[in-house]
Amino acid sequence: DTAVSQTPKYLVTQMGNDKSIKCEQNLGHDTMYWYKQDSKKFLKIMFSYNNKELIINETVPNRFSPKSPDKAHLNLHINSLELGDSAVYFCASSQSHGNSPLHFGNGTRLTVT
Amino acid sequence: GDSVTQMEGPVTLSEEAFLTINCTYTATGYPSLFWYVQYPGEGLQLLLKATKADDKGSNKGFEATYRKETTSFHLEKGSVQVSDSAVYFCALAGGSYIPTFGRGTSLIVHP
Numbered sequence: 628d629t630a631v632s633q634t635p636k637y638l639v640t641q642m643g644n645d646k647s648i649k650c651e652q653n654l655g656h657d658t659m660y661w662y663k664q665d666s667k668k669f670l671k672i673m674f675s676y677n678n679k680e681l682i683i684n685e686t687v688p689n690r691f692s693p694k695s696p697d698k699a700h701l702n703l704h705i706n707s708l709e710l711g712d713s714a715v716y717f718c719a720s721s722q723s724h725g726n727s728p729l730h731f732g733n734g735t736r737l738t739v740t
Numbered sequence: 741g742d743s744v745t746q747m748e749g750p751v752t753l754s755e756e757a758f759l760t761i762n763c764t765y766t767a768t769g770y771p772s773l774f775w776y777v778q779y780p781g782e783g784l785q786l787l788l789k790a791t792k793a794d795d796k797g798s799n800k801g802f803e804a805t806y807r808k809e810t811t812s813f814h815l816e817k818g819s820v821q822v823s824d825s826a827v828y829f830c831a832l833a834g835g836s837y838i839p840t841f842g843r844g845t846s847l848i849v850h851p
Binding site: 631660667668669670672675683717719721726728729730731732733734 | 772774785786789827829841
């Protein structure tokens with residue numbers, strides 16, 4: 628069983644389109660995250676939700692909107708895609724208390740043409 | 741704010757060589773420290789962790805010691821294998837800390 632799964636694995640789309648990436652975790656964790664990894668492998672946190680409530684919202688354009696329908700799911704919707712949005716997007720989850728590590732999905736490679 | 745600094749890569753070694761990847765951090769208080777590994781086309785996986793000063797994390801022959809006095813958490817392995825080729829990330833997290841990652845260090849091991 629995959630612990631953190633995200634779909635799709637690859638997403639190729641044109642500038643100006645709207646797209647969504649879905650994430651689900653079956654670990655019973657109460658905190659979920661979205662990270663963006665650029666071509667140089669730098670990981671930047673975008674959002675974090677704890678029990679469906681937004682707790683971290685880093686400097687991210689308003690075109691990016693996370694949605695958490697329940698604590699096992701955290702989806703990412705992106706409006707009006709731009710070339711600079713091309714990257715690998717990782718979903719992760721963890722327990723909010725203590726020193727629990729993050730569990731990552733395998734990433735979604737977004738290419739905007 | 742909190743930050744993690746890792747040595748620039750790539751690090752290129754021959755099989756059975758000794759590995760050190762340096763990591764230092766800046767944080768108020770005492771976060772937990774982690775090393776993650778990312779293989780091509782995959783997400784990050786936890787390699788090891790340490791939750792307090794002088795703790796040593798170890799896994800698969802890798803180890804790192806939480807040094808409060810030097811704010812460091814260097815990753816070491818005595819004898820690397822080709823299969824260890826990957827990108828390694830140092831990170832801090834825990835409590836109220838936002839999980840923060842270093843820039844990653846690519847390791848290439850030649851037979």
